[in-house]
Amino acid sequence: MRLGFNFWLGALLTLLVVLAGVLAPWIAPFDPVFDADLMNSELPPDSTFWFGTDGQGRDVFTRILYGAQISLTVGIVSQVINSLIGVTLGMTAAYWGGWWDDLVNGLTNVMLAIPSLIFALGVMAVLGPGLPSLLIALGLTNWSWTCRIARSSTLSLKSQGYVQAAQTLGYGDLRIMFTQILPNMMGPILVMATLGMGSAVLSEAALSFLGLGIQPPFPSWGAMLTDARQLIQLAPWVAIFPGLAIFLSVLGFNLLGDGLRDSLDPHMRTRNI
Amino acid sequence: MLRFTLRRIWQIIPTLIVVALLIFVIFSVVPGSFAASLFSDGRRAADPQMIARLNEEFGLNKPLMERFITYITDLAQFDLGTSFRTRQPVIELIADRMWASLQLAIAAMVFALALGVPLGFLAALRPGSVLDTVTMIGAVSGLSMPQFWLGLLLMYLFALQLNWLPSFGYGDGSFRNLVLPAVTLGVTPLALLARTTRAGVLDVLSADFIRTAHSKGMSEAKVVRWHVARNALVLIVTTVGLQFGSLIGQAVVIEKLFAWPGIGSLLVDSVAIRDIPVVQGTILVIVLWFLLINTAVDLIYAAIDPRIKQE
Numbered sequence: 001m002r003l004g005f006n007f008w009l010g011a012l013l014t015l016l017v018v019l020a021g022v023l024a025p026w027i028a029p030f031d032p033v034f035d036a037d038l039m040n041s042e043l044p045p046d047s048t049f050w051f052g053t054d055g056q057g058r059d060v061f062t063r064i065l066y067g068a069q070i071s072l073t074v075g076i077v078s079q080v081i082n083s084l085i086g087v088t089l090g091m092t093a094a095y096w097g098g099w100w101d102d103l104v105n106g107l108t109n110v111m112l113a114i115p116s117l118i119f120a121l122g123v124m125a126v127l128g129p130g131l132p133s134l135l136i137a138l139g140l141t142n143w144s145w146t147c148r149i150a151r152s153s154t155l156s157l158k159s160q161g162y163v164q165a166a167q168t169l170g171y172g173d174l175r176i177m178f179t180q181i182l183p184n185m186m187g188p189i190l191v192m193a194t195l196g197m198g199s200a201v202l203s204e205a206a207l208s209f210l211g212l213g214i215q216p217p218f219p220s221w222g223a224m225l226t227d228a229r230q231l232i233q234l235a236p237w238v239a240i241f242p243g244l245a246i247f248l249s250v251l252g253f254n255l256l257g258d259g260l261r262d263s264l265d266p267h268m269r270t271r272n273i
Numbered sequence: 274m275l276r277f278t279l280r281r282i283w284q285i286i287p288t289l290i291v292v293a294l295l296i297f298v299i300f301s302v303v304p305g306s307f308a309a310s311l312f313s314d315g316r317r318a319a320d321p322q323m324i325a326r327l328n329e330e331f332g333l334n335k336p337l338m339e340r341f342i343t344y345i346t347d348l349a350q351f352d353l354g355t356s357f358r359t360r361q362p363v364i365e366l367i368a369d370r371m372w373a374s375l376q377l378a379i380a381a382m383v384f385a386l387a388l389g390v391p392l393g394f395l396a397a398l399r400p401g402s403v404l405d406t407v408t409m410i411g412a413v414s415g416l417s418m419p420q421f422w423l424g425l426l427l428m429y430l431f432a433l434q435l436n437w438l439p440s441f442g443y444g445d446g447s448f449r450n451l452v453l454p455a456v457t458l459g460v461t462p463l464a465l466l467a468r469t470t471r472a473g474v475l476d477v478l479s480a481d482f483i484r485t486a487h488s489k490g491m492s493e494a495k496v497v498r499w500h501v502a503r504n505a506l507v508l509i510v511t512t513v514g515l516q517f518g519s520l521i522g523q524a525v526v527i528e529k530l531f532a533w534p535g536i537g538s539l540l541v542d543s544v545a546i547r548d549i550p551v552v553q554g555t556i557l558v559i560v561l562w563f564l565l566i567n568t569a570v571d572l573i574y575a576a577i578d579p580r581i582k583q584e
Contacts, residue, residue: 110291113560113567115522118540125544125552126299198417205419206526210541225422229530232429239429243422251417258413 007259013252021068030059032066032219042235052237055227056217060238063219064245070220071249074134074204075197081139083193086146091177093147094154104147111144117203124212134213138200146192153185187264194257198250205246221246274575281571285564292560293348296553297341353554358546363554367536371558373443374535377528378520380455382513385462390509393470398497400475408467415464421526424457428531441532454531458524462516466509473508477501507577514570518563 024032029048040057051060093104111119120137127133157163158181166176205222207213214220221242228239335343347354353363396405431453432440444450477483478501486496525537532538536555543551 106291110288110295113288113292113563114295114556115519115559115563117525118522118556118559121525121540121544122296122299122552122556125547125549202419206421209419209421210526210529210545212541212544222419225419225425228425229428232425233433236429239422239425243419243425246419246422247414247417250419251414254413254417 004259004262006255007263010252010255010257010259013248014256017068017072017249017252020065021072024062024065024069028059028062028065030062032058032063033217042231042238044235045237051241052235054224054235054238055231060224060241063224064221064241066219067221067224067242067245068249070131070214070218071201071204071246073131074138075200075253077135078138078142078200079193079196081135082141082143082196083146083189085140086143086192087150087182087189089143090147090150091154091181094151095158095173095177095181101151104151108144108147116141116199117206120203120207121212124207129212129215131214131218134204134207137207138203141203142196142199146189146196149188149192150185153188154181157181157184187260191257191261191264194253194260198253198257201246201250201253277575278572281568285561285568288564289557289561290345293345293557294341296556297344300549300553301337301340348557353557354550356543356548356551358543358548358551363550366539366551367554367558370534370536370539373533374521374524374528374537376451377454377458377524377533377535378517380451381459381520381524382462382517384455384459385466385516386513389463389466390470393467394474394502394505396467397471397474397478405471408471412464412467415460418460420457420460420523421530423460424453424527424530427453427457441530443532443534454527454533457531458520458527461523462513462520465516466512469508469512470505473505474501477504480504503577507574510573510577511570514566514573518566518570521559521562 037057040053041055042053042057045052051064054060054063089104089107093101120141123137123140124133127136154177163176163180166180171180204213204220205225208220208222209225211223211226214223216223216226224242225239228242232239344354351364353367355362356366359366392404392408396402396408399405428440431438438452439450440453442450483496483500486500491499521535521537524533524535525541527533528535528537529541536558540552540555540559543549543555
């Protein structure tokens, strides 16, 4: 398996985000929420405040480090939920076929017709803002592509000799699905989940920016940009650095996903979703 | 062709009904009542009399099944309900803002097409060139960038620093007000179009009929015009359609950032104050828009490439 330059660049960016999130309590110079001092508000970047301070006098660098925790949590948890839903539905639909397949197919088509950010907005309207609702909203949003891939992979794996051998040996359906089929489609599912991390982080940022996601004073990158519109003329760094953090981490996930996919299947064309 | 058209349009209806059902179910399993959250201001609990009156007025006390039947019957008559907040019909609220949303989506798409297709085309004709590399780096960056952040930076540069364009608002609906939000919204489709056009053209270039055309002595320019462009068109139309369909959804954040009075900002404002009939109605209209565009794409697709109708 040859991994290209893009993959390694993506892996490096992802590693940086993970390190920022995990090491934040040790390497951050300040507290992300409580070290607010209005005397220090809107200071430009200097040797104490590397990325300057925001409107409440909090260190932007510190808040970005802690923000990585929120973005990673949202990305990972939402993609685990997405993959579980998508794989379970897609695999069982293809394996059992019949009315269940029709039902899952119909549901997938309906989900594809609702733009994901709009669906997430709707769920947030019901559950109210906050991290748990955000995890549920984004976890329920993007499983349709995973489901399609799981379904088509299962359809082609179903006729493989080893699956038929397992059937002949009298293995139960679930056992066949989880021990014979699932391991053989982990590659594409993993690619979808990695690319999905990127879009989940973007959606979280957008929802928090709108004031419907993570609520202040928690240091979500998107929420940090909410005030930036008012502050941007006086303190552009308040707008620049959190956005850069979102951009670089999403770029990391996207390159990682693209690189994984290219190495798994060199014939697959550039993603056009 | 007519039968194909009618069949495709007819297919929208079941999807729309299921979406309506889904939206209805999601908004009915809500913990606590909407009336309570609508009237509470965070400090005091809502006045029970007010809640009772709202529940009465909007029929929220009736059994779920009965409410759903009313909801669907009203929908069939293009009645999307009444806003909790302003007591205006939802369909009017949406109609008032539809034009602004359309303007934004069309302008963004024109921008993306005008830049994305030529860039992808040129990149594919010279793979590995500087232009190709720059275009592809630009495309992956455009897809990884939070749009509203790009919008903020553009606003900072062109409105606040250079003073060339108004920073936000609809103004009198002039072109100057449209530029920044449209460019911001157009970046994602631009990146996707550049990528798909490039992939599509590269694909066509390696096809047998291109080699045949070359070997029978057709000039390069003619090959590109006759064979490559026509075959890549199908892929471009699909991407344009898919993107155009989801642009109104993507515009939500951009409309809010630039205070653009479209249905996206209507949706966000209604979510914030939990004006559920408006939220439901807006989502349904966005989905209908998406389905209509998709159907239109299928039809155009069939017109360009007759092989598709056969299936």
